[in-house]
Amino acid sequence: MNNFDFYCPTKIVFGKGSIAQLNDLINEAVGKGKRVLMIYGGGSIKKNGVYDQVKAAIKDHKLFEFSGVEPNPTYETCMKAVKMVKQKRINFLLAVGGGSTLDATKFIAAASKYKRWKDPYNIVSRSLPVKKAIPLGSVMTLPATGSEMNCASVISRTSTQEKHAFRDPKVFPKFSIVDPQTTYTLPIEQVRNGIIDTYTHVMEQYATCDVNTPLQDSWALGLIKTLLQEAPKVLANNEDYEAKANICWCATCGLNYWLSVGCIQDWSTHRIGHEITAFYGLSHGQSLAVILPRLWQARKQDKAQKLAKLAREVYGCQEADDLKAADCAIGKTEEFFNSLGMKTKLADYGVDSKEAAQRVKERFEERRTLLGEDEKVTPDMIYDILMNC
């Protein structure tokens, strides 16, 4: 096991009816009488009743609203919210929605306190440390990104077609409320995307090289088993509370980094996927479903041991040879994605793989970035991977 630090001070309040605790949670985090900016997306929270629940819950604070955060939230939209934060002298941010809303809120929290003469985009593009941020909390309505229990955020920039992630302890939510009932009205595409996002988060932490972490491995595989077991239930019935609760908790644990302390992580599927989203507008889940199986195919030699363990312990594969078992893991994973109704080829989304391969390859060449747990994923390998997508 490698040396590690672990720190996650976010309070999770999970379960039926938990939005009612919102007022007390804000009081506990920052005291009474704050100027709270509620940040949300396109208005789905007005249809599913969450907006009303939030408004009804908040009693001791003055509430302002900023709506219009898009999926793959943009720097441009966030900067409008930053302007409002300054104008209205906001001192607490409340994200209400899915991972995009919360990611945007984390960036807004940091950018609002950024030095006036500097470009806050540095926080994402150059991963500069955040010195100050406005405190924030969340009401999470979409199990997917795990953003509710980590300090990571992914922001896109429309003007340059870029998508970058940053991570900073200053933007941990003080609390996150997860009520599985708020997910009952999600469109099936979002349920599916969320499950694939969670699957990929776990695998980017697990399917790397083995540094003797049996506990972490068993947890990663236990999470995947739970996903395989619960996913068909939520697809069959969007209001199956127990299955939804299990899927929600899997999503949170998929990226609170409990699974991967002391492990070597990968994240190349996400990095390549971000480019596909930035260039072609595939949803985050779609981009991952396309890339993960092909990336594994290209990296099979290096990932054989962990992929074989996945095949044997989760998919019941009896194959003694690691490379053959790894093939089984790749096949079964793609089969699972397809079983959710997710397409796993770029052509399925009207994207020409050769063009995509060329554009993404050039981008990583410009950035001089190597990906993967061992930095073996070169621009040329990315080209080959995308040609096979």
Place this chain on the structure above:
Amino acid sequence: MNNFDFYCPTKIVFGKGSIAQLNDLINEAVGKGKRVLMIYGGGSIKKNGVYDQVKAAIKDHKLFEFSGVEPNPTYETCMKAVKMVKQKRINFLLAVGGGSTLDATKFIAAASKYKRWKDPYNIVSRSLPVKKAIPLGSVMTLPATGSEMNCASVISRTSTQEKHAFRDPKVFPKFSIVDPQTTYTLPIEQVRNGIIDTYTHVMEQYATCDVNTPLQDSWALGLIKTLLQEAPKVLANNEDYEAKANICWCATCGLNYWLSVGCIQDWSTHRIGHEITAFYGLSHGQSLAVILPRLWQARKQDKAQKLAKLAREVYGCQEADDLKAADCAIGKTEEFFNSLGMKTKLADYGVDSKEAAQRVKERFEERRTLLGEDEKVTPDMIYDILMNC
């Protein structure tokens, strides 16, 4: 899954050489220039070099020392430290040692800020909320209690032969350093006790009634599998770094409550075990090893589903009948304890089971306390359980 809150703001710094980060960690937690009281036990930290490492690491603070915390730390000893805290105007506490030292430090942190005219023993005996506490951190040298990543503490009172637990968020360590190398010099009894303590922590969270928590269950069973796999390695070689690291991380995760969010917990083995320790001086691990199998025997009907799952998933039991599979889990658990060299009968420790049964029964009768996840463990059942121990 039941509704739950989860909160754990302790920073874990894990791995080889991590004590060197101590000074920075204190600075990060409370700033420079503090009056730090280092609290430790009987001096084993002087033999294994940890004392010197701590002294060498601390640069920006004035260091004071309080030694003599005993296993099953007593209220009486803690109150001596409280006196010193007040006299020396201490503003940070640093526990260096095992769970007993840290448990004592948590109590000292709370008792030092307790209202002057009230008896701090109320914090443990009546579980009164802690309003203020001195901030604390730890250097953990014994994988067992999980105290390094929770806000729980168990304190004994010599004068009344009592042992009580309390839990309060005000006594979370700001940080805990876990360097598996510090455990190389542990006597084998302590290694064994620690493994059994961890096993029992996990089982008191898992082996209750099933409320549909497949992820949490898989993690609990993954932890038990890891213990079974790594325990023989550390017993064979006290300096096997990889195995020690895995055992240390299992111990921390065994009681940071990651395993049991949304689950129903038990803790009756611990509660009965505390009385056996208070009356007869068995170590905590010994008391658990004696009680857990016999308590499961008595509660087999109610715990059958979870015990059967343990038997099948961890011990490879093929028995289709839940009650028969539960018997397998009980037998295999006792076999595992014995394989570590742990005796599992009261008579092995020179304790008369009839006398113990009578004394402990009377104590729970006086307290009018029912134990167990369903409060079905009556004083009469405790009597029967101890008669079979």
